Amino acid sequence: MEEQHHPTTPFGRRSLTLAHLASQAIAKARPPERAVHKWNVFRAICTARMRIGVSERALTVLDALLTFHPETVLTGDGLIVFPSNYQLSLRAHGMAPATLRRHLAVLVDAGLIVRRDSPNGKRYARKGRAGEVETAFGFDLSPLVARADEFEAFAEAVRAEERALKLVRERITLCRRDIAKMIATGIEEGVPTRQGGQGPADWAEVHALYRGLIERIPRTAPPAVLEPIAEELSVLADEILILLETHIKTQIPSANESQTERHKQNSNPNILPELEPRFPESQGARSAPTPPSSRSSEGSFPLGMVLDACPDVSDYAKGGISNWRDFLATASVVRSMLGVSPSAFEEAQNVMGDIPAAIVIAAILQRGSAIASAGGYLRELTRKAETGEFSLGPMLMALIGSRKREKKRA
Template identity: 30%
Template sequence: MAFTQVSTSTAGARQRDRHENCTPPDIWAVFRALRDARCVFGLKPGHIQTLQALISFLRPGQGDTVFASNFEICRRVGGIDERTLRRHIDRFIDLGMIERHDSPNRKRYRVSSRDGRVVSFGLSLSPLLKRAGDFLDAAAELEETRRDQVFLRKQILVGLAHIDTIEPGSAVSENARRMMRRKLAVDEYRCLLDQVTNHLGQMSTVVDVKITTKLPANDGQTVRHLSKSEKEKKESERVESDLLPSVPTLTAICREATAFAPAGLRTWDDIERHAQNLAPMMGIQPGTFNEASKRVGSRRTATAIFILLQLGTRVRNYAAYFHSITLGKRADSFRPSAILATLSVSTSVPV
């Protein structure tokens, strides 16, 4: 039977050890990279388990050749049959990750002479180590792709939550959620995000059309209408002011929102501008923010943004909760002062 023999010659035993001990300390990092990127190289979980067992037989100072018998390897893998082991090893050999150096009797061992020459027969993992860069690059690329998928998926879910609060049972929402039951590619997620974003834009246009008021028939009605509207606006602002905290109290309690401010927040105009900048970062569409400002007042809307950000992870969906307390069923029962009083306990700020 034909066999391949690998020999290594050095000037002495110490030089032999330095040459033979070529197993790098990060061989397990190489293994983990290949494990994570196994689909790129056409490997299955069983192949990875076999490779893990092979690496576990390597010992410091003994090089990168595995001398264990098939029986011992099968035991360490978990009791697989020898036929499966041979199939796995052949797969690694075909991929250029392992080299088989057979002895005449198919035994695996290493012999050395007193002048430092070494002959090794076994399963060499040297090709695996030489291709470490390929595995590490593939694993890094897969991780970047995974992060992009997670980011796009979160953006889509935020948009869908906004659609569901305004248009329950939307066909766009149902179709998108049906598609996301399976794992999508990055391009598929981007296409789906475009669909959701476009639908949100159309919904904002519809809302703007609905709030357009009809002009009265004559100038007299116009004057009376404007006078009445001005009185209602002043009354609304007075009531709103009674229910809201002072600017110093709001900024002292809602430290999360204050931390993002590029400059000091001293007036309600500062608060409102900062809240308008924070809203998109929280997944709240500009159209929804503007509609809320018209419905419940700009100060109350800004206060809601500050409170939501301070609540943090206690709110699962910022966009849905914001819509609920400003435009939805909970708008009338939303009391900023009560929530701020509760938050002030954890922040040790008197209201």
């Protein structure tokens, strides 16, 4: 019996490229006794699909092609499958013929399969008298066997990068949480930021440095890009911790007394703590307090919606934000860090109400470097609120929409 000839060129107007010839050469050079588990190879290709250059839809077609090979192990010479477009489309979840042909071409170009077209372009097999397949025309799965080790190496590299990315993102998250809460503690406890005439002028400057690092974090980036940022955040966290620990050491003699005083001041849980420190009458004071029911006891928007739009504010909460009281106290800390003056914040509270003003502070924090002057921006919104030109709803919905778009891109 004459030796079977394996066609090299595709049928019809399809062109032959050097990449196609290279794939055929790799398939031809594989040892005949080489055997691989077809689904193990397929899983490796799925993991490394971005490196190989195939889409999810193309992998759906490859999955369908593999089901036409009767054995789980790919070995030997009988690796050509010859399904009709109709049957292949059914196993590819009803994929349209034109889409099917496009993704088959992608698999060929990526070197995952090789075309073995018949003289008339049809796919079929010719059997001998004993019933064995003598000649087959269709798609040759030999490259999967020949390149199995290469695909597994790609997949392992991808898994290693994913592990490294997960670790560096965890490190960034922990540093962000620690820095935000330590800054909040430093502000509330009045911890000085300068030691021996050196260091940042105040906690607002420390917070600005922190936000500058956060703004550098891209939406999607490899570990090599995130590692330097994680290192800078770690250094900043260590420096802030040193500030707090140094302050604790200098305050040890009066620690018990100060703790007792704070306990007495907060002994009544029904009194909302002051959100701003006292300041001279010349800076202005509220002429008459507004009833709590209209100013601070409840918000016009659900707290969950506000936190969904402005998640960064939660980083500065000592024990989390579970109610509006927690939110107001956290917003007061954030206000100081953003450099918003007490008078600007008080004016916003007078015009908008306590909770809406606090929501605006959280929104300003969320927008980060997009707002050059937090205090000036708050005063502008306050003026618009006085004339009815500003509403919180569109601002919150814009922030929620922006976060959803970022997640989708990521």
